[in-house]
Amino acid sequence: MVKIRWTGAAGVEFTEGGKTVLIDPYHSRPGKFESFFGRPKPKPDVIDRYLERLPGRLSDIPEFAKRLECPLIGSNSLETLMAMYGKPGIVTVCKGGERVELPGGAAVTMIRSRHGLVLFGKVPYTGEINPENRLPMKASDYRLGDVYMPKLEMGGVVFMHAGSANFIESEVEGHRCDVLFMCVPGWTKIPEYCNRLPEILQPKVIIPFHYRICRGFSSGYPEVHPGLKYE
Numbered sequence: 001m002v003k004i005r006w007t008g009a010a011g012v013e014f015t016e017g018g019k020t021v022l023i024d025p026y027h028s029r030p031g032k033f034e035s036f037f038g039r040p041k042p043k044p045d046v047i048d049r050y051l052e053r054l055p056g057r058l059s060d061i062p063e064f065a066k067r068l069e070c071p072l073i074g075s076n077s078l079e080t081l082m083a084m085y086g087k088p089g090i091v092t093v094c095k096g097g098e099r100v101e102l103p104g105g106a107a108v109t110m111i112r113s114r115h116g117l118v119l120f121g122k123v124p125y126t127g128e129i130n131p132e133n134r135l136p137m138k139a140s141d142y143r144l145g146d147v148y149m150p151k152l153e154m155g156g157v158v159f160m161h162a163g164s165a166n167f168i169e170s171e172v173e174g175h176r177c178d179v180l181f182m183c184v185p186g187w188t189k190i191p192e193y194c195n196r197l198p199e200i201l202q203p204k205v206i207i208p209f210h211y212r213i214c215r216g217f218s219s220g221y222p223e224v225h226p227g228l229k230y231e
Contacts, residue, residue: 002155010163010210012181016155019104023150023161025064039136065090073100073108077145080129094148096171106154111172113149116165116186116193151175160201163210166190167197177201183210 005013010024062085065072072078072091079091092100096112115123127143149167152159160177165186180203187194198206 002157006209010161010183012161012209014106014152014154014159016106017104019102019106021102021106021108021152021154022064023152024163025061039138062087071100071102073110075146075148077129077143080131081142083131084129084133084135094146096146096148106152108153109151109175110148111151111175112168113147113162113164113171114166114168115144115147116183117189118186121189151177160203162197165193167193169196169200172197172200175201177203179203179205179207181207181209184208185210 002014002016005015007013007022007025009026011026012023013025014021014023061072061074061078062082064070065082065085065087072082073094074091076093079088079093082088082091092098094100094110096110099107099109101107118124123144125140125142125144128145129141129143133141147164149163149172150161152161157179158177159179159181160175161181162183163181165183167190169192180198180201182194182197
């Protein structure tokens with residue numbers, strides 16, 4: 001059985017058979033003032049508290065990589081960020097469509113996607129991270145890079161993670177899933193997002209997420225799929 005925990009915003013934790021997969025594990029979320037006028041830094045105490053109760057083995061990704069020996073999968077911007085933290089070459093850099101085998105029998109396919117439209121109907125901070133920047137950077141220096149919709153196969157269940165309210169129809173065509181995580185903020189700006197995406201993927205379960213405040217799933221949440229357990 002796969003145990004799922006929402007960790008806030010677009011972060012989701014999947015655990016099965018003593019192994020954990022994290023998608024978008026960012027816990028050091030700055031406030032508005034720090035985002036607009038400061039240089040956000042990882043919050044080691046917040047990360048340590050989370051890792052103390054993390055089941056299994058495996059932005060905050062550089063801090064996670066310092067503490068855990070775990071594979072990292074993402075875009076070229078993630079590789080640039082890891083190099084800035086002194087850990088180049090440890091990211092499996094994806095261009096879209098790759099299926100990557102993970103420890104414990106899981107696998108992830110990185111499906112090319114688009115970021116949702118936010119302030120003034122625009123995509124924030126487009127482009128790649130400048131490798132010549134120095135840490136800590138301003139929030140605007142953490143450029144978006146390539147956007148993906150990860151498809152995770154774990155414990156006999158197929159999950160799709162739409163972490164932003166947009167998608168590329170030609171890229172998701174032919175894919176199916178059991179559970180679809182759908183970003184809530186910005187859903188009205190892309191009308192086809194709420195009807196066409198589920199129509200293509202045909203999920204058994206849809207979970208709205210990416211709220212600003214994490215309250216987690218209730219331990220009494222019904223098991224709507226035999227291979228899942230929510231917390």
